[in-house]
Structure formats: structure tokens, C-alpha cells
Amino acid sequence: MYHLIIRGDPDIRRDAVIEHDGEELVCFGINVQGGWHGPDEPQLWCTVGTEDEREAYDKREYVPHWLDVETVDAEELDVIKAKGELSV
DSSP, X not given: OEEEXXXXXXXXXXXXXXXXTTEEEEEEEEEEEOSSSSOSSOXXXXXXXXXXXXXXXXXXXXXXXXXXEEEEXXXXXXEEESOOOOOO
């Protein structure tokens, strides 16, 4: 599990499935930055990991500040599934 900062908006939402560096990852949580005073294009700050790590994310069995951080452009990602099921 790590933080992935995406420059630009690939039009993904929570529970999206993306491919980065040949690995299929699930976006557990997404925060949009840069809407008001940020850079020219938005940034998505995502907590990503494999499906096996979902329980650790849901139970908060990790320290967010200790996760590794990677940065990527939106064009470099392959979006497999743009968003999860809508829960109302």
C-alpha cells in the first residue's frame, strides 16, 4: 500500500482499478487537490494497494505518514475500472 499522486484527472473515483508499473491497484481513497489555489491542473492524492490490502486499509492497520509516495501523470495510467459501485 502506498500513496500515489496523479497529476491531472484520469476521471477515476474511489474503488477504481488502475494499472501502474505493470501492477493492478485499487484506489482505496482519493483526495482531490488544487481546486481553488493549486496548480493549473488538479492532483489526485490516492491511497492505492492490492485487493489483499483492503482489510488493512478498512481497519486502519497502517500509519499514513509512513507510506511511500509516488507521483505519476494521468496519461501514464491505464484505467481498468473507473469507479466502484455506488452505495446510497
